[in-house]
Amino acid sequence: MKMRKLLISSILLTAFNATADAATFNIDGNLSDWGVSQNGNATDWTPNAGIYYTVEDQHSSYLSPGYGGQGYDAEAIYAHQDNNTLSIALATGHNPETPNSGGSYGAGDFAIDFGKDGTYELGINIKPSWDSFGIVAGVYSVTEWALGLWGNGGSYGAPTGYIRDEHPTSIVQGDLLGTANLAISGPQTGFGAWGSDVHYFYEMSLSLDLLRDAGWQGESFNIHWTENCANDSIIVDPPATVPTPATLILLLAGLIGLRVTKGSNGKPIFA
Numbered sequence: 066m067k068m069r070k071l072l073i074s075s076i077l078l079t080a081f082n083a084t085a086d087a088a089t090f091n092i093d094g095n096l097s098d099w100g101v102s103q104n105g106n107a108t109d110w111t112p113n114a115g116i117y118y119t120v121e122d123q124h125s126s127y128l129s130p131g132y133g134g135q136g137y138d139a140e141a142i143y144a145h146q147d148n149n150t151l152s153i154a155l156a157t158g159h160n161p162e163t164p165n166s167g168g169s170y171g172a173g174d175f176a177i178d179f180g181k182d183g184t185y186e187l188g189i190n191i192k193p194s195w196d197s198f199g200i201v202a203g204v205y206s207v208t209e210w211a212l213g214l215w216g217n218g219g220s221y222g223a224p225t226g227y228i229r230d231e232h233p234t235s236i237v238q239g240d241l242l243g244t245a246n247l248a249i250s251g252p253q254t255g256f257g258a259w260g261s262d263v264h265y266f267y268e269m270s271l272s273l274d275l276l277r278d279a280g281w282q283g284e285s286f287n288i289h290w291t292e293n294c295a296n297d298s299i300i301v302d303p304p305a306t307v308p309t310p311a312t313l314i315l316l317l318a319g320l321i322g323l324r325v326t327k328g329s330n331g332k333p334i335f336a
């Protein structure tokens with residue numbers, strides 16, 4: 066019995082250590098605490114270890130599926146998850162106060178797809194001055210998203226394989242669950258290979274309880290951002306999930322089961 070107890074506590078310790086990461090971010094719109102540098106090198110976008118990220122620093126006019134050059138470039142997105150908090154950061158060439166009229170398309174909202182099944186359940190509201198939806202940094206259980214200008218692959222010039230529904234732009238309808246801590250930087254230069262290009266940075270954190278309130282059960286998820294035209298979008302898939310009590314018990318049962326063997330006297334041996 067003693068060995069069994071020891072085994073359970075060591076597994077518990079391992080399970081919690083695997084997900085407990087003490088990284089904290091100062092939510093100020095400055096991504097130096099993520100490891101993003103300002104050296105004028107392509108490697109500036111590479112963050113610290115333990116942060117999940119996608120980098121697509123583009124410079125020319127075509128951004129796939131649309132055009133717009135640096136002013137519509139969704140450059141890099143970052144995510145970090147610990148036992149209590151999800152933190153997200155974005156680098157973009159898109160001015161957060163870009164108007165949303167007259168052929169100009171404003172900032173979209175952050176969208177999270179639990180289970181990566183194409184349905185985005187959670188939204189974090191970005192609210193430029195033109196935006197009439199919701200509250201600043203509101204976290205919503207979303208029932209309706211606006212979509213961009215592009216049809217499914219092939220139509221309206223969208224590339225083959227492009228699926229319109231996979232790029233939610235702004236929240237149209239949803240229930241407010243709480244708020245994220247959000248900061249958005251002013252214009253910055255000197256980042257990445259094209260050092261004179263202007264960048265803006267979004268930085269935010271939110272309690273995992275808000276994800277749970279929207280139905281998250283610990284499964285992996287995607288985080289997506291684009292402008293209201295969806296001319297360029299970016300997505301990150303943080304693979305780490307925090308074990309819920311139920312999955313932890315299953316994990317323990319599985320591990321213990323594997324380690325129990327029958328001795329010659331028919332009694333179990335805990336190895």
Ligand SMILES: [Ca+2]
Pocket residue numbers: 090091092093094095096097098099268
């Ligand atoms: Ca920061």
Ligand SMILES: [Ca+2]
Pocket residue numbers: 121122123124135138140158259262
């Ligand atoms: Ca760029």
Ligand SMILES: [Ca+2]
Pocket residue numbers: 178179180181182183184185186
């Ligand atoms: Ca989903």
Ligand SMILES: [Ca+2]
Pocket residue numbers: 172173174190191192193196198235236
């Ligand atoms: Ca919005």
